[in-house]
Structures are given as structure tokens and as C-alpha cells.
Amino acid sequence: MQVYMLKRQLTDKEKEELIKEYMRDGSLRCFVDNHPIEDISQVDFHHISPRCERGPTTIDNMAPVCKDHHKLIRTLSLQEFRDKLMLEKFFTEFKKADGIRLDEVLYFKLDGLNYGNPLNFEKTDKSIKIYWNTGPELHSLYTCSSGFQYFYALIPIEYIKNDFELQPRPLESKRMWELYRHFLRYTQLAPAICRLVDRQVLLFDGQHKTAAQIWAGRKYVDCKIYIDPDIQSIKETVLAAHDKLRQMPFYTSKLISIYSDLFKDDWEDYLELAGQKSEAGFVEYLIKVKGKTKTEGLKMLRSAIQ
Numbered sequence: 001m002q003v004y005m006l007k008r009q010l011t012d013k014e015k016e017e018l019i020k021e022y023m024r025d026g027s028l029r030c031f032v033d034n035h036p037i038e039d040i041s042q043v044d045f046h047h048i049s050p051r052c053e054r055g056p057t058t059i060d061n062m063a064p065v066c067k068d069h070h071k072l073i074r075t076l077s078l079q080e081f082r083d084k085l086m087l088e089k090f091f092t093e094f095k096k097a098d099g100i101r102l103d104e105v106l107y108f109k110l111d112g113l114n115y116g117n118p119l120n121f122e123k124t125d126k127s128i129k130i131y132w133n134t135g136p137e138l139h140s141l142y143t144c145s146s147g148f149q150y151f152y153a154l155i156p157i158e159y160i161k162n163d164f165e166l167q168p169r170p171l172e173s174k175r176m177w178e179l180y181r182h183f184l185r186y187t188q189l190a191p192a193i194c195r196l197v198d199r200q201v202l203l204f205d206g207q208h209k210t211a212a213q214i215w216a217g218r219k220y221v222d223c224k225i226y227i228d229p230d231i232q233s234i235k236e237t238v239l240a241a242h243d244k245l246r247q248m249p250f251y252t253s254k255l256i257s258i259y260s261d262l263f264k265d266d267w268e269d270y271l272e273l274a275g276q277k278s279e280a281g282f283v284e285y286l287i288k289v290k291g292k293t294k295t296e297g298l299k300m301l302r303s304a305i306q
């Protein structure tokens with residue numbers, strides 16, 4: 001069963017091309033974990049990236065999958081399904097008494113090599129010049145009201161480490177999975193926050209969103225980096241920011257208008273499909289095609305009615 005509604009079906013010629021592309025050592029490989037599919041008549045095709053939800057079915061975004069795996073995919077794309085299995089395996093294999101943190105994610109994704117690399121840099125009062133493997137890069141330095149210097153940069157993931165002293169909390173797999181799905185579709189709004197100490201970039205705020213983005217395949221993280229700040233002062237800042245000063249959630253009326261904007265596009269997409277239309281059918285569509293949960297689907301419908 002094809003769970004994703006295809007705007008058009010692959011032709012036999014395109015299927016042949018895909019089969020050719022996914023042949024390794026004489027057998028066709030299932031996209032999910034690369035295992036051989038012995039019987040070519042037992043192959044299905046599915047979307048790789050969820051980005052195609054609004055786009056056409058193109059051959060670059062399709063891959064072969066065995067019937068057994070295909071049955072388990074439900075509303076996910078192939079990439080999400082593969083990363084989900086990998087995430088479950090990762091949390092089982094790396095199970096530690098004191099929990100899993102960003103460092104384990106980096107170790108896993110970088111094959112145990114080359115993570116937490118020291119940063120080579122030269123600094124003046126106004127700027128910092130970083131020597132990456134690919135060449136030098138100059139960044140402006142700013143000073144905050146507490147007198148700490150900082151800069152913004154896209155940091156290659158092999159230079160990042162978890163800040164154990166300021167961020168001792170372990171990762172939660174459920175939250176990481178939800179953020180992973182979010183970042184496959186949306187951009188990172190606010191940078192992760194780090195400090196540069198003894199040439200190490202230690203990330204202390206945004207551990208979950210960084211881990212989620214690394215899981216989604218990003219090789220760089222958008223960061224704000226303080227240069228060797230007073231740790232006690234940063235500790236107090238983090239505590240205050242996560243306590244009573246944390247970002248206010250949107251007011252309900254604002255949320256409703258955001259939901260109805262979202263709903264409008266999805267509703268128009270839904271109307272383009274063949275067949276009878278109903279509110280129940282629309283919720284079904286949100287679940288099957290847009291990957292929403294039933295609660296989310298109903299919430300969107302309710303907000304639009306209000």
C-alpha cells in the first residue's frame with residue numbers, strides 16, 4: 001500500500017532506473033538499512049524526504065523499499081523511518097547509567113573519530129579569526145552588558161562538545177525525535193549557545209535542538225559563542241532564563257490565527273485531490289499525507305471553525 005498519496009505514479013522505466021541505481025554487489029538494496037532484496041518482484045517505492053509533501057513525485061526523491069519495511073513506515077518518509085530505527089538503536093546501544101548527551105550523538109554520527117576538535121584562532125578586541133581545515137574565517141566580536149565578548153558563527157559539528165558543567169541534563173529520545181522531524185521541515189530560528197574555553201567550543205544551551213539537527217544530517221550548527229565568560233554568571237543567567245523569564249507561549253488568539261493560515265494551504269491542497277470532500281476526510285488527509293497526529297489534525301480544524 002502506498003501511504004503517501006502520489007501526485008503521479010512512477011513509470012516502469014523510472015522504476016527500472018531506480019532499481020539500477022540501488023544495486024550493490026549484484027543485489028538490490030532496501031533504502032531503510034541497505035539489506036538485499038532477493039526477490040525483485042517484492043519491491044515497493046517510497047518518498048525519501050518529507051519535503052516532497054507539497055511537491056511533485058520526482059525520481060530523485062524516490063527509493064526502493066522491501067515490502068516488510070514498507071508496511072511499517074506508515075506516514076513517515078523513508079529518511080524519517082530510517083533515522084527513527086537508527087535513533088532507537090542508538091539509544092539502546094549507548095544506554096548509560098547517567099544518560100545520553102550531545103557528545104554521544106556526535107561520537108555516533110562522526111564514527112567515533114574527530115569530534116570535539118580544538119579551535120585554532122587569533123583574537124583582537126574587535127574580531128576573531130578562526131582557522132578551519134578549509135581556511136581562515138573572520139568574525140566580528142561583540143561585547144554584552146555583562147562585559148563578555150561573543151561572536152556568531154556556523155560551527156562544523158566536529159568542533160562542538162557538550163558543556164557538561166553547564167548542561168548536565170541528558171537527552172530525551174522523544175523530544176529529540178520530535179525536534180528532528182521539525183528540523184527536516186523548518187529552519188533553526190535561534191542559535192545554540194556555547195562558550196569557548198581552552199580552545200574547546202562547549203555547547204550549553206540548545207542541546208536537544210542541536211542533537212536533532214545532527215540527526216537530520218546537518219554538518220554545521222548556527223551558534224552564538226561567548227569567549228571564556230565567568231562561569232558562575234553564565235550559570236545564573238541560564239537558570240533565570242529557563243525559569244521565570246523563559247519565552248512566553250503565543251496567546252491563544254494568535255495561535256488560532258496561525259493555525260488557520262496553515263490550515264488554509266492544507267485545505268486548498270486537499271481540495272485538489274480527487275473524490276468526495278468532508279471535514280473527517282480532511283483530518284484523515286492531515287494524518288496520512290501531512291504526517292500530523294489525530295490531535296493536531298482536529299486542533300487545526302477546530303481553530304479554523306472558531
Ligand SMILES: [Zn+2]
Pocket residue numbers: 030031032033035065066067068069070
Ligand atoms: Zn527492507
